[in-house]
Amino acid sequence: MGGRRRLPTCDYCGKEISLPYTCEYCGGSFCSKHRLPEKHECEGLSEISRKSREEGGIYRGISEELRREEPREEAPGEYRIGEHERDRRKRGGIDEIFKSLFKGSLGLLKSFFTRNAAMLILLSMILVFFGQLVAMGVLGSAYYTPSDFGTFLYFLAPSQATVLTRPWTLITSIFVHGGFFHLMINGIVMFFIGLAPERRIGRNKLIYLFLRAGALASLVQLLFIPSSIVILGASGAILGVLGTLTMLAPQMPVPLFFFIPMPLWMLALGYGAFSAVMALSGAGGHIGPMAHFSGLIVGLAYGYKLRRGGKEGHGGTFRPPRGRS
Known part of the structure; x- marks a missing residue:
């Protein structure tokens, strides 16, 4: 007799079913x-x-x-x-x-990191950082030497001298970090704020916002630093996400320093003012205050655009999709 007739499968889990x-x-x-x-x-x-x-x-x-x-x-x-x-x-x-x-736990982790764009972004940052550690160990000084534009990091992160010939670095640099502490801070913020705007604007718009805010923030910061210095990190992109969420849900309660409750608009206003002062005074050291400030502005502008679109399409009242924040 012939072989077993193949049954149709579920598009989600792959299980064979006789009556789909x-x-x-x-x-x-x-x-x-x-x-x-x-x-x-x-x-x-x-x-x-x-x-x-x-x-x-x-x-x-x-x-x-x-x-x-x-x-x-x-x-x-x-x-x-x-x-x-x-x-x-x-x-x-x-x-x-x-x-x-x-x-079990493996399925839980798989669902957690692949179902939501915010968590997929976070996972990408972590994986890229481990890739950086491997590259550091293998390449040694060829990983990054300031002003040596042929070293590895200049192909991942932009500088004034290389951004025009390597434009992709405006995107790749968002996922590259300068150390574990740098990654940890950005990762914690993304973990706690990423899901709330994704529920309101959707998966694709969140990815678009994240990449656009990060790229524009890097471009602005490049104007204020020496030509051989590279820009890296997701801070500008994450602040873009924070800015959009502020426009869509300004009264959302957030814990400052994890225990002081305050509305989201107050946190965004305070951080924006702090970044502006740091940028104008030239302080900040290795921190890029102009990248932070410009990323926040991009996010606020995008949130304002979405909010106006909501008003025009819904009879004057913006009502984002319901969901837990």
Whole structure:
């Protein structure tokens, strides 16, 4: 007899299913567990939310009846069409191994870092830093020697002397850091503020904002430093994210120094004023105050643009998608 007939698979988890569900919003095929738009990160959710707001309502997700409905699981003893008994027993063992593996801590980490753009950005920063450590150990002085534009770091981070011939460094430098403490500070801030604006503006717009604010912040800072000095770090990009969030949710409570509560607009105003004073006085040392200040301004401007777009499209009232911040 011929081989086993291949069944369709779930577009989200890859599980073989005999009766797939087709999502009416994105057109994908899914198993019973991931058939709902929220369960497979449906690309149509943003469109549903937008249409709901245009019609004067708010899309609040699936109904409680559907939430309570238990997903159907394939029974351990269920046969697949054309499958041999030996293969069925083997499949059951392998399936159980993978289920136990990805339902544990590994699956949690995978979902945490890949589901959200903010956490994917954070993971990229961490991986690039480990790559820097390897390059330092392998290359030695060839990793970075000031004014030697052929050394490795000049191909990752811009300087006045190299930015025109290596424009990609305006983007790559955002993920490069000068040390563990530099990475830790930026990583902590991104971890705590990144998800809130992503829920309001979406994954793609957050990535666009992050890269644009970081690149423009680096360009501005290059105007105020010697031609051979490189600019690196995600501070300008992160402050761009902070600026946009400030425009969209100015009253959001945030803990200053992790325990002093204050509204977000007050924190942004205070940090912006501090950066401006540092930039005008020429202080700051290795810190780039102009990059910080310009990144914040870019974020505020982008948030203002989104807010005006929301007002024009929703009858004069800006109502971002609901979600936990």
